[in-house]
Amino acid sequence: MENYEDRALRAFIGTSKYEWYKRAFAKYEKDGEEKFAWNWSWWAFLANGWYLIYRKAYLEGIAYIFLMTMLNNDFPIVALILGIGSGGVLPYFVYRRYKFLKLDIEEKVKDEDKRIQLFEKFGGVNQWVIWFFVFMLTLTLLSGQ
Numbered sequence: 001m002e003n004y005e006d007r008a009l010r011a012f013i014g015t016s017k018y019e020w021y022k023r024a025f026a027k028y029e030k031d032g033e034e035k036f037a038w039n040w041s042w043w044a045f046l047a048n049g050w051y052l053i054y055r056k057a058y059l060e061g062i063a064y065i066f067l068m069t070m071l072n073n074d075f076p077i078v079a080l081i082l083g084i085g086s087g088g089v090l091p092y093f094v095y096r097r098y099k100f101l102k103l104d105i106e107e108k109v110k111d112e113d114k115r116i117q118l119f120e121k122f123g124g125v126n127q128w129v130i131w132f133f134v135f136m137l138t139l140t141l142l143s144g145q
Contacts, residue, residue, distance in 0.1 A: 004112055011116045012098050014124030021094070028095045038088040045087025047133055052090060054129040056122070057097045064090070098123070 013021045027037035044051040048068060052061030071079035105118045
């Protein structure tokens with residue numbers, strides 16, 4: 001049987017990518033100390049801010065999309081560099097969201113099973129983002145921009 005930490009993370013991730021996130025999150029907490037580490041995600045690289053919205057990190061995703069739009073208009077080289085780096089950096093934002101959510105849930109709820117239910121409710125993914133992203137990408141390609 002899984003321990004509480006694994007159950008909480010599995011409930012938060014909510015997809016078949018649990019093992020990838022478990023390894024990535026372990027890098028962020030090496031030797032009991034929290035720090036940034038590079039973890040490549042093709043989905044984060046290709047979708048950028050939409051990856052964060054897919055992972056329910058709404059504020060971060062919207063801010064990233066806004067930042068990239070502004071940079072793309074005025075500083076396209078910077079936007080390109082940030083876009084490439086997003087594949088290794090954005091998973092860290094998912095980790096931070098998990099840590100904040102975990103702290104909040106564990107502070108307010110004592111029952112482990114109820115905690116797991118809350119991780120499932122507030123974690124997981126937004127499937128609609130995949131279809132929206134494909135739709136927007138198709139529109140962009142068709143418009144020639």
